[in-house]
Amino acid sequence: ELKVEQNPLFLSMQEGKNYTIYCNYSTTSDRLYWYRQDPGKSLESLFVLLSNGAVKQEGRLMASLDTKARLSTLHITAAVHDLSATYFCAGFQGAQKLVFGQGTRLTINP
Amino acid sequence: GAVVSQHPSRVICKSGTSVKIECRSLDFQATTMFWYRQFPKKSLMLMATSNEGSKATYEQGVEKDKFLINHASLTLSTLTVTSAHPEDSSFYICSANSGTSQPQHFGDGTRLSIL
Numbered sequence: 001e002l003k004v005e006q007n008p009l010f011l012s013m014q015e016g017k018n019y020t021i022y023c024n025y026s027t028t029s030d031r032l033y034w035y036r037q038d039p040g041k042s043l044e045s046l047f048v049l050l051s052n053g054a055v056k057q058e059g060r061l062m063a064s065l066d067t068k069a070r071l072s073t074l075h076i077t078a079a080v081h082d083l084s085a086t087y088f089c090a091g092f093q094g095a096q097k098l099v100f101g102q103g104t105r106l107t108i109n110p
Numbered sequence: 111g112a113v114v115s116q117h118p119s120r121v122i123c124k125s126g127t128s129v130k131i132e133c134r135s136l137d138f139q140a141t142t143m144f145w146y147r148q149f150p151k152k153s154l155m156l157m158a159t160s161n162e163g164s165k166a167t168y169e170q171g172v173e174k175d176k177f178l179i180n181h182a183s184l185t186l187s188t189l190t191v192t193s194a195h196p197e198d199s200s201f202y203i204c205s206a207n208s209g210t211s212q213p214q215h216f217g218d219g220t221r222l223s224i225l
Binding site: 033040041042043045048088092095096097098099100101102103105 | 203221
């Protein structure tokens with residue numbers, strides 16, 4: 001059964017700094033998703049990574065996938081306050097099932 | 111495109127009441143819909159998967175008699191929490207996709223509070 005683990009679970013950082021969230025998964029997953037969740041809200045899809053070495057970027061966020069290491073990363077560049085949220089990665093089990101990590105609560109301080 | 115609407119967004123009701131939550135795909139046909147539950151400051155846990163016209167498949171530990179799921183059409187699934195109690199209070203989120211291995215599109219969630 002697929003297990004997905006994120007670290008860190010909590011991250012407090014200053015504006016302008018760079019940081020990386022890590023997502024490890026236990027068995028083969030043919031794709032990896034990243035989502036953002038604001039307090040009291042549902043999920044917003046950020047990235048889907050479909051193959052080994054895949055890299056996707058949107059603004060200050062960049063996600064990558066290493067299927068051999070079973071590792072995905074979400075890198076934040078020059079953080080701004082608006083990026084404060086909880087970030088989830090999710091692997092894909094079987095044909096339909098999303099398995100979520102614990103979430104990383106990111107707080108960006110001015 | 112790919113909009114999923116969930117209703118209501120918030121419900122507050124007394125213990126013992128049954129509550130129905132609707133999940134609609136507005137601009138695509140949802141062959142599969144998914145129901146998740148999220149406790150405060152926790153991750154999402156899949157409760158069940160439903161295909162149009164079929165019985166839902168429940169995850170281990172989810173009471174099918176407590177959480178009734180109906181997926182009667184390609185655009186609508188409902189989750190009914192029967193005889194709700196305070197421990198059923200949670201954030202419930204639905205999602206839908208248009209086929210196997212297709213991305214899931216998430217509704218806005220329903221915050222259920224049982225007094």
